[in-house]
Amino acid sequence: MNKVFITGASSGIGKSLALAYAKRKCTLGLSARRIEMLNEVSNACKELGATPFVYQLDVQDRNKCEMIAKQFIEDADGIDCVIANAGIGGNDNIYSGSSKDINNVLKTNILGVTNTLMPFIPYMKEQKSGSLVCISSVASYVPLPFHGGYTSSKIAIRMIFDSWRPTLQRHNIKTISICPGFVDTPIVKGPARKLPMKSPDKAAERFVKIISKGKNTYVYPWHYKILIFIAKVIPEWLYNYVIKKIFHKPIN
Numbered sequence: 240m241n242k243v244f245i246t247g248a249s250s251g252i253g254k255s256l257a258l259a260y261a262k263r264k265c266t267l268g269l270s271a272r273r274i275e276m277l278n279e280v281s282n283a284c285k286e287l288g289a290t291p292f293v294y295q296l297d298v299q300d301r302n303k304c305e306m307i308a309k310q311f312i313e314d315a316d317g318i319d320c321v322i323a324n325a326g327i328g329g330n331d332n333i334y335s336g337s338s339k340d341i342n343n344v345l346k347t348n349i350l351g352v353t354n355t356l357m358p359f360i361p362y363m364k365e366q367k368s369g370s371l372v373c374i375s376s377v378a379s380y381v382p383l384p385f386h387g388g389y390t391s392s393k394i395a396i397r398m399i400f401d402s403w404r405p406t407l408q409r410h411n412i413k414t415i416s417i418c419p420g421f422v423d424t425p426i427v428k429g430p431a432r433k434l435p436m437k438s439p440d441k442a443a444e445r446f447v448k449i450i451s452k453g454k455n456t457y458v459y460p461w462h463y464k465i466l467i468f469i470a471k472v473i474p475e476w477l478y479n480y481v482i483k484k485i486f487h488k489p490i491n
């Protein structure tokens with residue numbers, strides 16, 4: 240994995256992924272909206288021996304995503320792996336009378352992922368290799384109250400990959416869905432910060448290994464599989480009863 244393009248590389252998991260690939264001396268495409276933070280990540284990557292290219296990018300901007308994909312392929316002289324990591328959290332504001340907040344989550348977390356990945360697919364098809372990675376979430380298995388936008392966005396991208404996988408396998412293109420539980424980054428806010436969280440650097444090291452193995456879907460850390468199992472088998476009425484009793488307002 241030599242030429243890696245990452246969205247949301249200014250902070251959190253994306254930044255840690257950039258540093259993890261930098262340790263492996265990769266050529267990196269680092270993108271996000273906050274250019275100063277990206278430049279800092281880029282300098283740290285250079286110090287680790289990588290060759291980083293920085294692109295200011297809002298993943299909601301389809302045309303710019305297409306332009307920058309082309310630019311990175313030119314700058315890096317190819318592409319091995321694209322990581323659609325950029326994402327936002329936030330509750331639906333269910334009583335606000337406006338779809339503004341939930342739609343912003345859906346646009347960033349779903350359309351932002353397709354905007355990021357699709358421009359690279361023709362190149363990967365032609366070269367008959369490549370890895371596409373999306374950062375989904377454990378939340379894609381558990382309907383979190385007040386976070387319908389976030390949970391459904393994470394299901395959507397996992398499902399897009401499940402749909403694409405057999406088709407793209409014909410061209411030796413891998414589709415890897417990573418589903419983290421809580422990782423200690425700025426996206427986790429409020430009382431949720433009291434829950435146990437993994438460090439983003441440790442998580443990123445694990446993800447780099449999983450990506451190189453080309454695993455289809457990966458839940459991290461493993462114990463969230465128990466929660467996912469419970470969410471699958473619990474009767475709907477019981478889930479609704481418990482949630483109604485416990486959650487009266489958003490926790491994040």
Ligand SMILES: NC(=O)c1ccc[n+]([C@@H]2O[C@H](COP(=O)([O-])OP(=O)(O)OC[C@H]3O[C@@H](n4cnc5c(N)ncnc54)[C@H](OP(=O)(O)O)[C@@H]3O)[C@@H](O)[C@H]2O)c1
Nearest residue numbers: 247249250251252271272273297298325326421422424426
């Ligand atoms: N941390 C967790 O517990 C956790 C758990 C499961 C899944 N995830 C997923 O992991 C991914 C990374 O999140 P994180 O935890 O590292 O949070 P974070 O530190 O807040 O990072 C989010 C990144 O996404 C970028 N971003 C947001 N909106 C963007 C946009 N419109 N265009 C381009 N970049 C945008 C941000 O950069 P700019 O603001 O500079 O643009 C930032 O670099 C997200 O998809 C998140 O849903 C996180």
